Amino acid sequence: MFRVTRRPIVVATLLRAVRDPAAGAAVTFLGTTRNENAGRRVVRLEYEAFHRMAEREMKALAATAARRWALRRVAMVHRIGVVPVGEASVGIAVSSAHRAEAFAACHWLIDRLKEIVPIWKREHFRGGQVWIGAQQGTPDTSTGRVASGRTGTRGRRRAVDR
């Protein structure tokens, strides 16, 4: 199961997708919306995806992981749209015969997903909003700029105005 969805992520569904009689371990990871980032009070996150490519890239990552580790099954789901504080935006489940492989693969998969799967995050915080990118580090709230590039004049104005 490799899916981009607007619905809340259900862990039981992820686990069902990796159920396998030859598996002795199932590891799950959930990435959830945290209430704070870089000193800002985060109200919600909003995700946007290049939907089909994102699903395809997740599937390709799972295939790569399965070549590197002895895995049984992999499931990856990313939520898009508004994700309130405390709810999951991304979920991964990996099953394998023994636990070491599932732990290692799950860790690698979430790191790679963040690097290459075409999904973007807009952080809404008290006082503004800003697009967040992996290479950009922490945005500078006074200008709406991010460390290695701008979010654009509209983003900047909003960050200042609200």
Next chain:
Amino acid sequence: MRVRLRFFAALREQMGARGERILKSGATVETLWRSLVAERPELAAVPVRFAVNEAYVEGSHRLADGDEVAFFPPVSGGR
């Protein structure tokens, strides 16, 4: 040749979600991006990645008639 353009996240807000361009044959993704930057100099600061027909490519990738070129700002991050 004619190519379709797609923009996402902060780039979408600047450029709109979709577009289209007529290019000379032999054009690469990089030459297309440079032509967009020439029209909107503020784009020069954007660290962009490219995908053609839903697969990542380098700037040197040669475009073909009917290609869909997607422009991505950096993806979502988190540690």
